[in-house]
Amino acid sequence: MEVKAITKYQRMSPAKVGPVARLIRGKSAAAALELLRAMPKKSARLIEKTLKSAIANATNNAKLAADALVVKSAVANEAPKMKRWQPKARGSAGPILKRMSHIEVVLTDGQ
Numbered sequence: 168m169e170v171k172a173i174t175k176y177q178r179m180s181p182a183k184v185g186p187v188a189r190l191i192r193g194k195s196a197a198a199a200l201e202l203l204r205a206m207p208k209k210s211a212r213l214i215e216k217t218l219k220s221a222i223a224n225a226t227n228n229a230k231l232a233a234d235a236l237v238v239k240s241a242v243a244n245e246a247p248k249m250k251r252w253q254p255k256a257r258g259s260a261g262p263i264l265k266r267m268s269h270i271e272v273v274l275t276d277g278q
Contacts, residue, residue: 168229171272184243188270193238239275248266
């Protein structure tokens with residue numbers, strides 16, 4: 168059975184979150200949590216929060232054992248960008264794109 172959790176509109180670009188999400192794919196949920204706790208990146212904290220939510224969904228809603236869970240997929244999708252402007256030379260304006268991510272973690276019980 169598959170269980171998922173999604174954290175939306177996180178203020179970090181998918182390019183920064185994606186490599187950390189790739190590290191936990193295929194690992195057990197407990198091993199993935201330990202790996203994320205040891206990693207000194209902000210994106211690791213965001214993915215850890217989503218992973219904990221997915222584990223809680225699996226144990227409370229689907230009645231699965233937490234020690235049997237495996238991370239099937241972990242992805243960081245692109246969310247809407249905040250668009251800002253910065254003054255440039257000769258009265259023009261340059262765009263600033265503040266990117267956001269939707270983080271999705273899917274767990275399975277291995278069956």
